[in-house]
Amino acid sequence: DVKVTQSSRYLVKRTGEKVFLECVQDMDHENMFWYRQDPGLGLRLIYFSYDVKMKEKGDIPEGYSVSREKKERFSLILESASTNQTSMYLCASTIAGTPYEQYFGPGTRLTVT
Amino acid sequence: DAKTTQPPSMDCAEGRAANLPCNHSTISGNEYVYWYRQIHSQGPQYIIHGLKNNETNEMASLIITEDRKSSTLILPHATLRDTAVYYCIVRAQHNFNKFYFGSGTKLNVKP
Numbered sequence: 001d002v003k004v005t006q007s008s009r010y011l012v013k014r015t016g017e018k019v020f021l022e023c024v025q026d027m028d029h030e031n032m033f034w035y036r037q038d039p040g041l042g043l044r045l046i047y048f049s050y051d052v053k054m055k056e057k058g059d060i061p062e063g064y065s066v067s068r069e070k071k072e073r074f075s076l077i078l079e080s081a082s083t084n085q086t087s088m089y090l091c092a093s094t095i096a097g098t099p100y101e102q103y104f105g106p107g108t109r110l111t112v113t
Numbered sequence: 114d115a116k117t118t119q120p121p122s123m124d125c126a127e128g129r130a131a132n133l134p135c136n137h138s139t140i141s142g143n144e145y146v147y148w149y150r151q152i153h154s155q156g157p158q159y160i161i162h163g164l165k166n167n168e169t170n171e172m173a174s175l176i177i178t179e180d181r182k183s184s185t186l187i188l189p190h191a192t193l194r195d196t197a198v199y200y201c202i203v204r205a206q207h208n209f210n211k212f213y214f215g216s217g218t219k220l221n222v223k224p
Binding site for chain 2: 040
């Protein structure tokens with residue numbers, strides 16, 4: 001079974017703090033993704049990576065950065081957290097060549113106060 | 114990417130087939146239909162996908178109309194654990210962007 005794990009299920013941070021969200025997958029997948037999910041807005045892609053050290057912007061990259069130093073790990077960074085970044089953050093991975101079958105982690109519910 | 118329209122909610126009796134419809138009248142020739150579901154407090158789970166032929170796997174069947182403007186996801190014997198929000202997504206296969214889940218259909222499986 002593919003496992004995608006995220007560092008925290010719940011996180012509370014203050015405005016202006018630097019926030020790191022980590023995602024690890026154990027199936028040697030090439031592609032990894034970060035989404036945020038908000039009521040009424042569905043799932044929106046923040047960044048994705050198709051290889052180590054490679055990254056591409058998604059629909060809403062502003063206020064976020066990412067890091068992929070190892071194939072199994074993809075980190076999402078909020079340089080200076082703001083209240084409008086309060087959301088559910090979901091990480092996903094896929095094998096190259098099968099982009100449709102994304103495996104998702106359990107999500108991190110981030111609250112910025 | 115084509116937009117999809119799904120009913121906001123549906124009920125289904127346990128053990129019966131659940132048929133979830135999706136309209137995608139603006140679908141393009143290279144766009145696939147994907148179905149995912151999200152059980153409360155969990156990440157989305159891939160179910161099935163198709164281009165123009167009907168597809169079946171261990172979880173569900175996908176019926177796509179001949180004109181490809183609509184599709185139906187069928188869960189043949191729904192269980193209480195199938196209660197979830199089901200998302201129909203239309204996207205070109207290698208288009209990582211615009212993987213927009215929308216609001217989906219909340220399926221309530223009742224005993």
